[in-house]
Amino acid sequence: MKSTIENQVLLETKELSFHYGKKIILDNVNFHVYPGEMVAIVGESGSGKSTLLYILGGFLKPQSGSYTFLGKKVYKTFLSHLGSFRRRHIGFLFQDFRLLPFLSVEQNIRFPVLFGGMELKRERLHALMESLGIFHRRKAFPSEISGGEMQRTGLGRALLSSPQLLLLDEPTGNLDEATEKEILSLLLKLKEQGISLVCVTHSSTIRKASDRVYRMKGHSLTEELPKAPRKKGAQQL
Ligand SMILES: Nc1ncnc2c1ncn2[C@@H]1O[C@H](COP(=O)(O)OP(=O)(O)O)[C@@H](O)[C@H]1O
Numbered sequence: 001m002k003s004t005i006e007n008q009v010l011l012e013t014k015e016l017s018f019h020y021g022k023k024i025i026l027d028n029v030n031f032h033v034y035p036g037e038m039v040a041i042v043g044e045s046g047s048g049k050s051t052l053l054y055i056l057g058g059f060l061k062p063q064s065g066s067y068t069f070l071g072k073k074v075y076k077t078f079l080s081h082l083g084s085f086r087r088r089h090i091g092f093l094f095q096d097f098r099l100l101p102f103l104s105v106e107q108n109i110r111f112p113v114l115f116g117g118m119e120l121k122r123e124r125l126h127a128l129m130e131s132l133g134i135f136h137r138r139k140a141f142p143s144e145i146s147g148g149e150m151q152r153t154g155l156g157r158a159l160l161s162s163p164q165l166l167l168l169d170e171p172t173g174n175l176d177e178a179t180e181k182e183i184l185s186l187l188l189k190l191k192e193q194g195i196s197l198v199c200v201t202h203s204s205t206i207r208k209a210s211d212r213v214y215r216m217k218g219h220s221l222t223e224e225l226p227k228a229p230r231k232k233g234a235q236q237l
C-alpha cells in the first residue's frame, strides 16, 4: 500500500462547495485532520463554520467536491448509510447542547441508543459519566444543572458510541472562564485517548491549545500558520 500523507489523514475535504439556492456558503474548502489532532476553526459569525461541521458530521451533503473519511468518500460510499457512518465514527456536540428537558442527565446521554439500535452496557455508561464528572448529577434534569454540566452531558451523548472524531460547535460559547478551562482540559484528555477533535470556537484559550487553526473567511478556509519565533533583538546585532 502507498504510504503517502493522504493515506495517513483521518479525514480530508477537497474543493468542497456548498450553497443554499444561489447563496454560496462554502467555496473550495480544503481541509484535513490527522488522527489524534485537535483542530480549531475560527471565523466571524455567519461565515459557514457550522455548515462545514454538519458536512463533516454526515448531516449535510455538499454540492461539489469530496469528503473522505478513512479513505472512503463519505457522500458516495456511505450515502445510503449516513446514519451508520455517524454512529460508527462521529460524535457531535451541538452549539446549544440540544438536551431534552424532560429527560435526566443519564437519559439524555442514553438517548441515541434508543434509536440507534446500539447496545449499551451499564458499566460503560457509568464509567463515561464518571470520567465526565457528572455521575453524581445523573438523575438531575437539564433545568437543574449548570452550563458546564449541560456541556458535559452533551459530551457524554456525543462520546457514547466511542467515536474517532468529535465535532464541537462552540463548546464553550456560553460558559464562564473557569468552566471553559474545565471543558478544555476534558477535551485534551479525550485527545490523549486518541480521539480527533474539530472545534469551532471563538475562544482564544481553545485556539491556543489546538494543534492547528483554520480561519473561515470569504467562504473558504485558510490554515493559520503558527506564529514565527520572535525576531532576534537589536542588541544581538
Ligand atoms: N437553512 C438555511 N437556508 C439558507 N441559509 C442558511 C441556512 N442555514 C444557514 N444559512 C446561512 O448560511 C450562512 C452560514 O451559516 P453558519 O454555517 O451557521 O455560520 P457560522 O456557524 O459561521 O455562524 C449564514 O449566512 C446563514 O444565514
Ligand SMILES: [Mg+2]
Pocket: 046, 049, 050, 051, 095, 169
Ligand atoms: Mg455556527
